[in-house]
Amino acid sequence: MEKIRIGIYWAASCGGCDVSLLEIDEQILDVAAKADFVLWPCATDTKYADLRAYKDGSIDIVLFNGAIRTEENREIAKLLRDKAKHLVAYGSCAQMGGVIGLANLSSRKEIFTTLFGAKTHWPKEESIQDGYPLHLPAFLDRLLPLGDVVEVDYVIPGCPPPREMVSQFFDALLGGKLPEKGAVFAAEKNLCDECPRERREERITRIVRPHEIESDPEICLLDQGIICMGPATRGGCGAACPMANMPCTGCAGPTANITDQGATMLNTIASLIGTGLEGEEELEAEEAILAEIDDVIGTFYRFSLAASIFKGAQRE
Numbered sequence: 001m002e003k004i005r006i007g008i009y010w011a012a013s014c015g016g017c018d019v020s021l022l023e024i025d026e027q028i029l030d031v032a033a034k035a036d037f038v039l040w041p042c043a044t045d046t047k048y049a050d051l052r053a054y055k056d057g058s059i060d061i062v063l064f065n066g067a068i069r070t071e072e073n074r075e076i077a078k079l080l081r082d083k084a085k086h087l088v089a090y091g092s093c094a095q096m097g098g099v100i101g102l103a104n105l106s107s108r109k110e111i112f113t114t115l116f117g118a119k120t121h122w123p124k125e126e127s128i129q130d131g132y133p134l135h136l137p138a139f140l141d142r143l144l145p146l147g148d149v150v151e152v153d154y155v156i157p158g159c160p161p162p163r164e165m166v167s168q169f170f171d172a173l174l175g176g177k178l179p180e181k182g183a184v185f186a187a188e189k190n191l192c193d194e195c196p197r198e199r200r201e202e203r204i205t206r207i208v209r210p211h212e213i214e215s216d217p218e219i220c221l222l223d224q225g226i227i228c229m230g231p232a233t234r235g236g237c238g239a240a241c242p243m244a245n246m247p248c249t250g251c252a253g254p255t256a257n258i259t260d261q262g263a264t265m266l267n268t269i270a271s272l273i274g275t276g277l278e279g280e281e282e283l284e285a286e287e288a289i290l291a292e293i294d295d296v297i298g299t300f301y302r303f304s305l306a307a308s309i310f311k312g313a314q315r316e
Contacts, residue, residue, distance in 0.1 A: 011066030097306020104312025
């Protein structure tokens with residue numbers, strides 16, 4: 001039986017997605033028996049020249065993790081799209097831009113000034129070092145999710161993707177039962193649907209951060225004033241963070257019927273806050289509660305800013 005040809009590529013990311021592939025326990029033995037890794041920079045010495053030499057469509061499936069931050073990331077994404085029969089956005093950064101997408105709140109100039117200081121110290125795309133020419137890929141003005149550059153066939157969400165979702169994907173791949181293109185290897189319903197905490201649907205009268213209170217492990221975190229992104233986030237991870245007494249931060253991305261994950265969650269919070277007062281007093285109380293949110297963008301768009309409606313800071 002001919003082995004499945006798998007490619008794995010690491011763009012702008014932390015490397016956690018590569019490690020997560022090893023968390024499927026003994027299933028990794030089935031993968032090794034039925035698949036060949038023809039590209040995996042983290043583990044093999046494949047060169048770009050080798051990749052370019054492959055025939056178009058000759059790689060059965062490519063797991064692409066990381067966002068598009070440089071011209072090199074964009075070039076290789078397009079190249080892999082040509083070489084792969086199926087392209088997978090693997091992890092939050094490829095799917096939505098991820099945490100590093102928060103850099104879209106700053107311009108390229110602001111980022112470089114913060115990192116390198118005066119413009120004379122900025123890295124040059126072309127330079128000579130010890131007599132050898134060096135080329136650095138251009139740093140794009142804005143970080144992009146993979147789907148903004150090429151067509152994506154499947155998504156495996158998470159930061160990094162949890163074992164349950166990765167295992168589900170390999171079951172489908174090795175069994176020859178990949179779903180229709182466009183599928184997301186996560187639950188259709190939101191995280192709250194699988195969270196065992198009791199939702200009392202009480203009004204939120206204050207907003208606190210997890211370290212500020214000793215939360216009840218049996219009660220919904222939202223009921224206790226801790227912002228949990230569960231209502232606007234896909235399930236499929238077994239509610240791992242709430243089970244560990246920490247709020248969901250939204251790394252699995254929005255459910256299918258949500259256009260903007262952050263806006264949806266903001267709307268949810270707005271509908272839940274209240275003190276029971278009336279008129280102007282209630283409005284003032286609600287504003288005071290909302291003012292307790294220290295970082296609106298970092299809270300509601302921690303992983304999805306680059307894929308949101310506004311993509312990042314807007315400048316004229």
